[in-house]
Amino acid sequence: MVDLIKRAKELIESSAVKVVIGYENGTGNRTRALFVEKTEDADKLIFDSRCIQNLAAYVTKREVKDKGKMAIAATLPVMRSIIQLASEFQVNDNNLLVLGITPESKLIEFENLVEVETFVHQYQIEIDARNKEMLDRLDNMTKAERWKFWIDELAPCFKCYACRAACPMCYCHRCTVDFNQPQWIPVPSHELGNLEWHIMRAIHLTGRCIDCDACYNACPLYIPINLLTKKMMLDAREHFGGYQPALKGEHLMSTYKPDDKENFIQ
Amino acid sequence: MNIDKRLVRKDSLEKLFDILKQNSKKIFAPSTKNGKISFRDAEKFSGIVTGYVQTSQSSKEVAFPRTEKIFDYSKSKDGMSVKGIDLKDIPEVILWGVRPCDATGIGELSSVFNWDYKDEIYNNRLSKITVFGFSCNNSDEYCFCTSVGGNPGNTEGSDILFTQTGENSDYLAEIITEKGLAIVSLAPDLFEITNNIEKNKFLAKVPVRFNHEEIKEKLDKFFESKEWIEQSLRCIGCGACAYVCPTCACFDIQDEAHGRKGSRVRCWDSCGFSHFTLHTSGHNPRDVQSQRWRQRIMHKFSYMPERLSVYGCTGCGRCSRACPVDMNILEHLISIQEVTV
Numbered sequence: 001m002v003d004l005i006k007r008a009k010e011l012i013e014s015s016a017v018k019v020v021i022g023y024e025n026g027t028g029n030r031t032r033a034l035f036v037e038k039t040e041d042a043d044k045l046i047f048d049s050r051c052i053q054n055l056a057a058y059v060t061k062r063e064v065k066d067k068g069k070m071a072i073a074a075t076l077p078v079m080r081s082i083i084q085l086a087s088e089f090q091v092n093d094n095n096l097l098v099l100g101i102t103p104e105s106k107l108i109e110f111e112n113l114v115e116v117e118t119f120v121h122q123y124q125i126e127i128d129a130r131n132k133e134m135l136d137r138l139d140n141m142t143k144a145e146r147w148k149f150w151i152d153e154l155a156p157c158f159k160c161y162a163c164r165a166a167c168p169m170c171y172c173h174r175c176t177v178d179f180n181q182p183q184w185i186p187v188p189s190h191e192l193g194n195l196e197w198h199i200m201r202a203i204h205l206t207g208r209c210i211d212c213d214a215c216y217n218a219c220p221l222y223i224p225i226n227l228l229t230k231k232m233m234l235d236a237r238e239h240f241g242g243y244q245p246a247l248k249g250e251h252l253m254s255t256y257k258p259d260d261k262e263n264f265i266q
Numbered sequence: 267m268n269i270d271k272r273l274v275r276k277d278s279l280e281k282l283f284d285i286l287k288q289n290s291k292k293i294f295a296p297s298t299k300n301g302k303i304s305f306r307d308a309e310k311f312s313g314i315v316t317g318y319v320q321t322s323q324s325s326k327e328v329a330f331p332r333t334e335k336i337f338d339y340s341k342s343k344d345g346m347s348v349k350g351i352d353l354k355d356i357p358e359v360i361l362w363g364v365r366p367c368d369a370t371g372i373g374e375l376s377s378v379f380n381w382d383y384k385d386e387i388y389n390n391r392l393s394k395i396t397v398f399g400f401s402c403n404n405s406d407e408y409c410f411c412t413s414v415g416g417n418p419g420n421t422e423g424s425d426i427l428f429t430q431t432g433e434n435s436d437y438l439a440e441i442i443t444e445k446g447l448a449i450v451s452l453a454p455d456l457f458e459i460t461n462n463i464e465k466n467k468f469l470a471k472v473p474v475r476f477n478h479e480e481i482k483e484k485l486d487k488f489f490e491s492k493e494w495i496e497q498s499l500r501c502i503g504c505g506a507c508a509y510v511c512p513t514c515a516c517f518d519i520q521d522e523a524h525g526r527k528g529s530r531v532r533c534w535d536s537c538g539f540s541h542f543t544l545h546t547s548g549h550n551p552r553d554v555q556s557q558r559w560r561q562r563i564m565h566k567f568s569y570m571p572e573r574l575s576v577y578g579c580t581g582c583g584r585c586s587r588a589c590p591v592d593m594n595i596l597e598h599l600i601s602i603q604e605v606t607v
Contacts, residue, residue, distance in 0.1 A: 027594040028407060028408075031592075032591055033500040033591060034500075035500070057502060058500075062554065063495075063499060063554055156323075158509045158534060159332075159505075159534075160504050160506040160536070161504050162504035162590050165502035165590075166590050173540075186520075187533055188333035188533045190333050193333075217590065218502075219590075220322065220506045220510055221302055221323075223300070
């Protein structure tokens, strides 16, 4: 990514930003986040198909944000996350510059988040064939079979919260699971504790999750928890209309409208 | 006791498994689910996998469960009553297929659970575990046992250590403890007398990457280093590293209350979490991730050797493999060794 390296150097040199968040080669065949604060470090920037970590998780991380204005190398899922975060007042044009990477791996720079939003809205959020098949399988199960599926899948979860930490939308300083007075979710990673945690996570992400799979990719135990958020995304689409993260978003699940078909709140 | 060396034919392992099952032994062995290899209750020998470098989770959970009841309580007009768990309910377990780095880890856990207070529940569980170590014929780039005093054929922590003598070949069995001897006595015919087998040539070659004593000395002067900030910037503060670690022993105490009765439970916890050190006052002595990352390294490579005379790391490399953001402990230790203080 010669263009990205060049642009990162310019941005740092001119002090337009304090830090450029991108990818570098990690250990093994992995890639990982790189924080460029000095021009010479920009040469380590890379981009290829292995770069799937959602870097938007860092723009709300205090240690990164505190450095000053950030620029971020952003693939489509990262751009979507940023628009959602902007709609939740977590980032804005004053603290973040988006260096977009198109699905064709071309660098595209945006003047502002409105331009990012316009670009992102050209693409629908599509669920890939493998996950679609899994979701269909789950839909076709009986309630009892589905219950058993999730009890089994969630059983090994030891609540390391890698899913939460890797998710750009989980930026709360104090997560519901961390409250103990009163305690909403059981802390132990037993059956009930795991079930409540993952249901709570899926519900808090409904209408916000942009389906990047960061949670699943982060899970050290390969638990397919992304199926929960995918299913919630599809349900939200079906019941509340299409979903695309938007700067002036309606916050699908947390906005009440008088003409909502549910009347329990009236 | 002297280590007794025997030969166990490749086909005899299954016979051994069956004999142990006939003797109503519970066997925890590595099996595959969702592409991850972990220790699970093994019903059949055929379900046990071999050839793995390392299991996704350590065998720690058998001695130190992620969630464990300590006692039940109930309140009434007459006062409070507390009932401890019945230690007799803790089952005898054979841990089958433990890599030497995990077996060593059990010793490190024990030193924590017996530091001042002798943890009754932990010690009871441990007393009922027989460890079948399996030496490593293979390793990967995340392995570094030889840098922390271990080796791929280390007998420490195992009751019997099996070393496969070449691909698809028989096993050298080293009977290390009385517990190991008790297993042999259940199936003496399967443990054949052998000439001295030179096991080293069958072991994985794990190069020494750093000197842990040098690291310890370095860390004494390293507390305020900027290196911690640089290393931890990409750390997202989850607990994956601690939860797959064979020696991480931190736990949290929780009360699971149901009206006037409930249970006190201990659950794994991790120093990587931002709330791990949060005080009731709102003050957090480890306010940023670099302080928490520093704690992780200092605890394992400085505080534990100082206080318990053991290192809190066995070089299994699991934390690096499990980390979603490639915090590679080996890479970071090497850079600590190289940085001039």
